[in-house]
Amino acid sequence: MTNTETAQNGGATALPGMEDQLENMRVSGDGAPSEEDEDIVNPWTVCGKADTGIDYDKLIKRFGCEKITPELVERLEKITGIPAHPLLKRGIFFSHRDLKAILDRKEAGKPFYLYTGRGPSSHAMHLGHLVPFMFTKWLQEAFDVPLVIQLTDDEKFLWKNLTVEEAQKCAVENAKDIIACGFDKEKTFIFADFSYIGQCPQFYQNIALISRSITFNQAKGCFGFGDSDCIGKIHFPSIEAAPCLATSFPHIFKKRKDIPCLIPCAIDQDPYFRMTRDVSPKLGFHKPALMHSSFFPALQGAKTKMSASDENSAIFLTDTANQIKKKINKYAFSGGQTTVEEHRALGGNCDVDISYQYLRFFYEDDEKLAQIKEDYTSGKLLTGELKAILIAELQKLVAEIQKRRATVTDKVVEEFMTPRPLKYNF
Structure with missing residues (x-):
């Protein structure tokens, strides 16, 4: 240029x-x-x-x-x-x-x-x-x-x-x-x-x-x-x-x-x-x-971001509790070892494990998250157990959003999208 x-x-x-x-x-x-x-x-x-x-x-x-x-x-x-x-x-x-x-x-x-x-x-x-x-x-x-x-x-x-x-x-x-x-x-x-x-x-x-x-x-x-x-x-x-x-x-x-x-x-x-x-x-x-x-x-892993165009790469806000469970169990990339024995001995890799990475975004308790990382890295926590923690967390989060969304009518959307003065203190 x-x-x-x-x-x-x-x-x-x-x-x-x-x-x-x-x-x-x-x-x-x-x-x-x-x-x-x-x-x-x-x-x-x-x-x-x-x-x-x-x-x-x-x-x-x-x-x-x-x-x-x-x-x-x-x-x-x-x-x-x-x-x-x-x-x-x-x-x-x-x-x-x-x-x-x-x-x-x-x-x-x-x-x-x-x-x-x-x-x-x-x-x-x-x-x-x-x-x-x-x-x-x-x-x-x-x-x-x-x-x-x-x-x-x-x-x-x-x-x-x-x-x-x-x-x-x-x-x-x-x-x-x-x-x-x-x-x-x-x-x-x-x-x-x-x-x-x-x-x-x-x-x-x-x-x-x-x-x-x-x-x-x-x-x-x-x-x-x-x-x-x-x-x-x-x-x-x-x-x-x-x-x-x-x-x-x-x-x-x-x-x-x-x-x-x-x-x-x-x-x-x-x-x-x-x-x-x-x-x-x-x-x-x-x-x-x-x-x-x-x-x-x-x-499927951290090389790409979650995409709406690939439903198997994403958890949607319309997914049911069962769909969330199936997607996590089937598709969530694991940082664990091949066998239970190897995992207990060598531990998991939180840097690549998608279940742990998702918890970093949504799990509110810092102390419990740190303990999850320690347990997974040491091999105390297995991949299936880590996925179970994530599944419960995401099921709760999505259910709460779905409950609130059910109250959002077309009229409410129109109110948010109507040009109008907003309340602020300047």
């Missing part, structure tokens, strides 16, 4: 320094990794080389973000006055961009908001989709700030060969799953792109402002688009970037441009917002801040 392209007749202007920023994110059109990194991580493909999954330390260096340190977690606890979420204490949310600046704003009493989202490609979310929403709910309660949740039904129409109607239906069903996580309606606005773009001219205006600030070469370098990709895909990143600008929500923030957002998301979504961080200052807005999570692995 070069910095020589100039705006003519409203054309895109290359952003100073953006080429160097985006160079680190290059992927080829076929999703192949760069020469420097054998893990594939982009918004559409995640594949690790090692059995333990993605090398996150290498990914931090490759993406140019910062590690969330124990000192930063301690500062967050001090500012909010509540214990850190287990996903944060256990390093599952492991890196950030400008989290320190957000904590500075909180200390100074200056406003910010939360922004996260979901690409609705299936009628039911799975456990991996649940992780960022669980953490976002904790952030909303800890910081007492408004939250916007984007449902990118347009993205899934472009990438998944869904009809517009199918994508919109998936968005509504996913909204019910999200609401069942327990979000506060007075502080949460959920919107789907297909409908909100027509409801809010300012949202589309911001999309246009962002899209004019990015060249095609920059988009190719950032996302790996090829000549055969439809132009809708090439334009879509500007739609995912627009919620980072507070004026995209005039019913919440009016015309204020001085309110930044904090985005909790899996690290494969980082390219969208690294791009946005280069664009937003030019448009007079703050850069978005981010907190990145590691990937929720597929049942």
